[in-house]
Amino acid sequence: MAVVGSVVAAGLTSGVAQAEPEWSPAPTPRVDMKPCNDVILDFDSKIDARGGGSAARELECATIEVPMDYAVPDGRKIEFTFSRLRAADPEKRRGVLMTHQGGPGQGSITYPLELANRPIREAVREYDIVSFDYRGTGASTPLNCPPTSVPYPTVTGTQKVDFDAGFDWTSQANKALVECEPEYVRQITTPNIARDVDRVREALGEEQMAYYGVSYGTVVGMTYRAMFDDKVSRMWLDSILDPEFRDGSDYVSQDALSRASNRRLFAYLAQNQRFYNLGDTEESTRASVEKIVDDAESRYKSGDTVLMRNDILSLLLDQPAMAARSLLTLRDGQLPSKLIPVEGESNPLFSDDKIDSKLSGSNESYTPVFCALAEGGRDADDVWNRYMEWRAETPADNLVIERVPSSICAGWPFSTDRPDWSAAGKSSPLQIGAHRYESTTPYAGAEKARIILNGSLFTTNDARHSASIFTECGAKRISEFLQGSAPYDSECLAREES
Structure with missing residues (x-):
């Protein structure tokens, strides 16, 4: 299928204004970053099997300890493992781009390599691209059930x-x-994952981070922004989940x-x-x-x-x-x-x-x-x-x-743990990518998220999940946003070639 398209934006008649680049030298991290193969068993062989590309050997990893229960900070600790792909040019570095590829139920350690090989590669390589295996998955402390x-x-x-x-x-x-494992199960929540992500930000010595997430990665992103709004420089969330969704009502x-x-x-x-x-x-x-x-x-x-x-x-x-x-x-x-x-x-x-x-x-x-x-269910x-x-x-x-x-x-015996969206932080620039006919995260949820989270909505007229990056106009819009343009409402008039 060939996809072509153009962008229609309310109030815009010419190219998107780009902010002057604000290059940011990398601070000295407070954690020892090492080749991922030194941190994760058989990492190189896994990357070779997946085709990591030329950037694979540049990926670094580290593990930090975080509280299992943030209400008991001196209690049991768990491991939280993350990765970093440094900016291609240290002299032209915008900062950190925290990322997550979705799920839930899977890690995201290798996601920086995927983004570095996608159509937005030039924009994301202006950042240190960081991703992670959230608690319970991958190289972080697993849930062994x-x-x-x-x-x-x-x-x-x-x-x-x-x-x-x-x-x-x-x-x-x-x-x-x-x-x-009742005590650990109860603490595997998105707010706790957001707290873990903020510990990564601190470990890297960064004041703020940009964020790019798809599918469940949008939930981590919107939760992090709700809890740590002042730590977010800008955020793109693609195929976003309805912030107020209920279990048992997807019909x-x-x-x-x-x-x-x-x-x-x-x-x-x-x-x-x-x-x-x-x-x-x-x-x-x-x-x-x-x-x-x-x-x-x-x-x-x-x-x-x-x-x-x-x-x-x-x-x-x-x-x-x-x-x-x-x-x-x-x-x-x-x-x-x-x-x-x-x-x-x-x-x-x-x-x-x-x-x-x-x-x-x-x-x-x-x-x-x-x-x-989820509420209900x-x-x-x-x-x-x-x-x-x-x-x-x-x-x-x-x-x-x-x-x-x-x-x-x-x-399920435990109650819902998600931010109160009405009181949540929502001032940092937020661009939402949505797909009008997709089934995994239906478009109606993106329309609600735009209002609840105070974001702007970029609509692609297709049915693909987490796929703004794969259309010409979507990749262009993501790149512009990550390189400094303001969020705005627009539509990608992609059409399927028959």
Whole structure:
């Protein structure tokens, strides 16, 4: 897919004004930075396997001790490991750019190398790029809890029985996780991670830092800014999470996304009638799509390949050209590649097995972080009753995926720990990058974040997650911002080339 685009900004008629560079010599750190292979076991071999590029040998690492519980600063200590890729030219250094690539449930130690090989490389190499494995992950003190051995139940419908099966399984998995290491689990929260990050700033001898984060990295960023606003020089957050989101209610934003994606698809098909022959108005293309979906649902109700209606509807969330090709394949009696089962894997796309992966394997830290951030989701009756109220108020649409609510925080015993956004710091320059049709962090959350956090919104008209960096206009805007331009509202008119 080729992506082209241009930027439209309110009130701007020419190029973006750039501030004069303020070069900042590196202060003497208060921590001993070493080659990462001296700090992290087999680090070089891991980097070689991932293709670290020419900058890989320049990456330095260090480990500092931080309180496990900041309310008991003299109590148990844990290790917090971070990395640094120095600015390409020490004489033209802007300071530190703290970064995180997202998750939660994964480290970010090698992220500076990735950014140094992306389209924004020239801008980020004007900084010392720093990243970290947050508490519970990677080279920092791990959360050593075994995954549950009980498989996640098969959920094929959207009724109460399906909801109860998933909720009960998750509740038992959460109970086992908490019992494994209760004191540490309780302290794996985003505010504590933000405090750890500020200890890194102090260890590097910096007065302020810039910040670039994507996905869960946006949560770390907005929390750090809320708690340490005066320590932030500027911040870009891409694919930001709704600051006020609730667990067990993602069906609201996903329903809105599905309807918006459908409207985009119907308009695209009508505009390209000569290619697809599915109608020349949005109404007629909708009717054609509905017939294709209905026919496919009937065709795959039994036999070697069985598909649920939701599986078929998931195709409509793709970029319009890809969705159109899938629809034509279905119309011709064939299965689109996306719906062809892979031997040994469960089929297909619409399932809650993502919850299983987040609660097991190497991602034990996912749930403590998520549930410290999320309101709700703990009580089954509350989650289901909210869902039923929403269904009663929401018009039905048989081309919209119907979802049973899922609660990652089922039975979670600890309360939410996130900033009071109304009282949080919000004066440092904040640019939010958002993607109008993406499903992981829906666009509605970015619109709320813009207001709640007092930021500016850069919108890319695509469906990719954390991907402003991959469009020409997005990379240009990120670079301008990191090199000193002010935040402002604008839109990247990226379009998919069919």
